[in-house]
Structures are given as structure tokens and as C-alpha cells.
Amino acid sequence: MATRPNSLQKNSHSTELINGDGDFNESGFVDFIRGAAASIPVIAIVGPQSSGKSTLMNNLFGTNFGVMNAQTGRSKTTNGIWIAKAPHIEPLTIVLDFEGTDGREKGEDDTAFEKQSALFAIAIAHTVIINMWCTDVGRNHAANRPLLKAVFEAMLSLSMFSPQKTTLHFVVRDGNNKTGTPSKELERNLKEDIEKIWEETPKPPGNKGTLLTDIFNVEVTVLSHYEFMRDEFDKEVAQLQKQLISHNLDLSKSKLSLSSAKKMWDNIKNHNDLNVPPYRLMFATTRCDEIATEKLELFKSNQAWLEIEEKAKTQLVEDFGAKTNSILAKYLYEYDLESKNFESRTTNRRFDEVQNVRTSKRQDMTLKALKMVYPAYMNTLDHIRSETLRSFKTQFNLQKPSMSEFETYKICRGSSIVEQFNQQCSAYATIEHAKWEDEASTVREQLLREIKEHGLNHLRA
Template structure:
């Protein structure tokens, strides 16, 4: 894109409307810093890699007061700004350097050449207007939906509840909240470019699931703990009635199935999270308890025979 710039400087005039009490001297450096960041991000030929913005552009900033609050001052400022445009090709005006000025009789040909340059240089390609609008608006809708979800009282109650215990019906309820949030996005974004709104919907869904995942993991942790404690109590009683081997086999199967039912109840329909790692941890805990009980029983038997 740099090769399209002529050696003469182009003036970029930024007009700030409805100036507040903040002095222009404080606002202008912030604006210039943002412009510099944009310039730094522009791909440049090697010869112009370190060329400063000031080599090509003369950046100017003006501020206008509020029309509603200071009408007379606003009109005066606008009049002064108008004069700057009307006298733009005069020495010191906005255009200043007149080497690029084209006579009116050559405007048609000049315009054709502009269009030729634009068509031949892909660097100047811009996304379709509807795509740009869709991108900005769909992102805004997405941010709004994330904020709405995090502020939802039902979600906050579930998020707090799973910190201390397993919550039945978690998956179904959270799925419903997510579905409602995504449906609202779909309704508000329906008339925007399909490709953009679909892409931003995926991003929204991903952000929502990132918010939900810690609660889901906490829920599985409580489910594992509850299942293990229930197994220990049941197994210790079953050993006395059914014998060690049968009790170990049957109790393990029963409580792993209970974990499966609990994790299924926690399943969120919008995502396929795998609870197998938590289940594997439960298996190891169950096996460790079985081994511990076996060792205790053997120790008791040995003590009995020694007596």
C-alpha cells in the first residue's frame, strides 16, 4: 500500500465533536497515539520500514463545543473550520502543497485513473460494507449476551451452589440458560451477513462455555466425593454379609453406575465434555479403599490365628 502514496504530505484532520471539560491538549496525544499504532501495523516496503508517519501525513486535531450547550461558540468554530477548507490550497492551508491539484477540466480523467489504481492494487481491497457492519454489530451483540448471562440470577445461584455440593439437574438447567442466551443472539443477529453472524455465534458459545466449565468441573468433583463416601459405607456393610470378593465386585459396579448417572445429569447439551478422567480418579479411589479394607481384614485374620 505504501507504494501508492506520493511524496507530498496529505493532511488528516480529525474533528472532535461535543468537546467536554477535558482539555484538547489531553485528548490530542491519546488520538495521535492510536493513529501511530495503526501506522505501525501497516505493512511497509523494506525501504520504508522505519519511515515515520510524519513523512506522509500531517495530522491535525480540532475540537468543537456542543451545539446544544454553546450554540454561538459552536457556530463560530464551524465557520473557522469552513474557512480552512475554503482556503485549503492557499499557503498554509489544509492542502498547502499544490503539486497534486488537478484542474476541473481534468477531473474526469483523474477519477478514471484513481479507479484504475484501486482495481489493480489488491492492497486497497476493503470488505463489503455489510460484512464490516455485521462484524461490529454481531460482536456487540455477543458482548451484551455474555454480560446478560453472567448477571443472570439463576446462573449465579447455580454457580454458587456447586462450590459446596453436587446440584441435581445442573446440566438441564444450564443447557436451558445457554440455549436462551444463544437464541436471543440469533434473533438480534438474524438480518446480518450469515457467515459473520455464524462465526460470531461460535465465539459467543465458546465464551459462555468457558464461563460454565469451572462450575461443571466443580460439580463432577463433588459427585466423585459423594459417590466414594457412599461406596465406602455400603461396601463396609456388604463385606460382612456377602463376603469380600462379591461385595467388592458388586459395590464397585453399582457405584460406578451411579457416577455415570450423576455425570449424565450434569451433561450440557451444547458441548461434549468428557467426565472419564474424574471417573478414572473415582475408580482408583475405590480400588485403594478395597485394598485398604482387604489389608485390614487379613491383619485381623492373622491376629486371630496367632491367638
């Protein structure tokens, strides 16, 4: 975990609280809150990537969160969740800067972390700023509607209710110059949208009558363009700062403590409804399953295999193992070739997960193919046993008139016969990937019993 230098108690330098892989910086957090008062206002910001979240927080609270350089393109600046203290704000205020949603770097792979971090923001912060562009008001994904719905559902299922209401403060960027929509109309639209999201959210029996206003305060601020209307933007930010701080002056207790923050993140991270496999992983799982099913069907209907399977019912098929292995290897190779594309299309973060999916589906395919092979394999063992026993009886009967009891006993111990059986199995019935030693051992024991029975009959005669 990274920590930017200098004293965090006195300045704006930030600490990585949770990295992009969801690891909580426990030691860094302990250092961060050491000596802090019991009651600390906490303000977090979430919203789309490259929407100016870090810039807004730096202007509001004098922090130094990393910001995007527009000259180098629109890309992810904040990874994970960063925490800082506002250096010139009284009372002391803690601010959290969250990784942006809808980023191209992670794309569909980021949905679980988006939901987890948004829920964490609501759980730990007194005020959650939802930063968005004016042009995104009324849209679906850009306005974070699916994200808010998922977070509301999880919050209800986890019963994550604070004695204090959390304020959801929508900050609409570039709203006073890019459209002709009045600020009051934008505010009305947003409040109607979030009420609708809440109404559509399934609620457990104990919360059927819970209203949005029972849990949240919803506020809206419209800001002018940061670059083209800088004077207006600065005045509006100053006013917003006063509004945010004044709301938090009467806090009876802080939401932020080491035990609650770490425990809360662990609960959220392990919550099944939020830990949904990302799109790329789900797609890879589905397609690998389809490819494996297709190759199994091709193996099952392969003409060479059908001939081997049918012949093995009545006689020993020479090179049964080698022929079967060759046919199965063909379809495993085709599976590997077609499923490999998913690894090349995924991010480094998800490469291992997709590779695990490929491997798992390949193993399932192999096991199902071996299940098809198993009856023919057992027939082959039985043919080897029968031929070995027939060969033994022929040799034994030729030697029988001159054999003593000791010689009969020695032959019937079967060491040479067992070796002959093992060699035949190795030559004809070795199937790759199969672990059928117990089956071969069972047939071998049957062969030995039959040999001894034949010898005993000779001694009785």
C-alpha cells in the same frame, strides 16, 4: 465466464476478463490475445456507475460494450471488467471497460473490488480514462478522490512502476453546456486536486521524493452533452480519439501479456490494504460482537444462574445441566433474533459472509459462556464423584465381613460404580455445546482410584 460471439480478432465484440466476484477468465484471455502483436496499446476507463463510460468507449473505438437504457432507470450495466479490440483503429488497440463505482446494487459492499479494479487499470493500461460529470469536479467521492488515494497507496507499497508513464486522462462530461465554468478552469481544478491527493498519499522510504509527474501524465478533456449537443460531442470525441491513439504510437512494449495480467490481478486481489471488508460486513461484525457481549453480560448477571453457581460450590445441584442449558439457550436465542437482521439487509453477494460473521460471533459467545460455566460444572462432577464414592463405601462396608478376596477385587474393578457415575453425570451435568469428555473421564479415573484404594485397605485389614 461469458464471451460474446464472433471473431474477436476482427471485430468489436467483447470478452469478460474478470467477473464481479474477482475471478480471472484465463482461458478466455488466452483466446483473446492469440496472434496479437507484442506491442499493443491498452486504454481503460473507470468512473462512477451510469456516467456513460461504455457509451464513450463505443463512440471512441467502435466497440459494443453494453450501455444503460435510461428508460428503465439508472442501474449497473457493466459487471466486472470487460475487454475488447477496437475494430477500426490502427494500430490495433485494446480497450477495457470497468464496472462502475458507487453503484446502489452493491453499495458499501463494492469498495474492495473498486480499489482492486482501479489499481489493475493503472497497472495494465497505458492510458486510464477517468470518466466523470462536470458537476462532480471538486467533490470528494463523486470525483473518486478516496479511490485514487487508496490506489496510489497500494501502487507505492507494491512498487508497481512501469518504465512507461501511465496517462490519467480525466474526461469531464457535459462540461460545455451545464455550467459557466470555462474548460481551462475545470482542467486546472482537476490537476490541482490530483496533485493534492498524491501529496497526501503516504510514501514508503524509497519513494519519499517521488513526484506525480515521475509516474503519470495527467490530461483533461471536456466533452459536450451527448444528447443535447450531439454534433459538438461527436467532433470532440473524434479529436479525443486522435489524441489517445497518437500518445500510444511510440510504445516500446505492451503492458498486456497473459503472465503479467493474471499475475498482476492475483497480486492485487491478495493485497491486504485493498482487500478491506466492505462497510456492511464490518458493520455486521461490530454489531454482532456488541450483541454477543451484551448477552454474555446478561447471562453472567442472571439471578437464576448466580444461585446455581453459588450452590454448586457446596453441594450437588439437581438438574444442574438442564437449568444451565435453559438459561444459556435464552440468550443464544436472543442473539440469533437480533443479529438475523443483518442478513436480511445485505446483498446476495455478501449474504454468506455476513452469515459466517453471525455464526463466528455466536460460537465465540458460546465459548465465553461455557468458560463461565466451567468451574460450576467441575464442582458438579466433584459432587457426583463424592456422592458415588460415599454410596459405594456404605454398600461395601455392609458386605465386607462375608466378602472373599476375589469378591473384593471384582467389586473394586468398579464396572457398576462407573455406570452409576455415568448415569449421574448424564442426569445432572450434561451441558450443551460443551466438549468436556476429558474432564469427566479424569474425574471418573479419580473415583476408580479411590474405590480401589478403599478395597485394598479392606484386604490389608
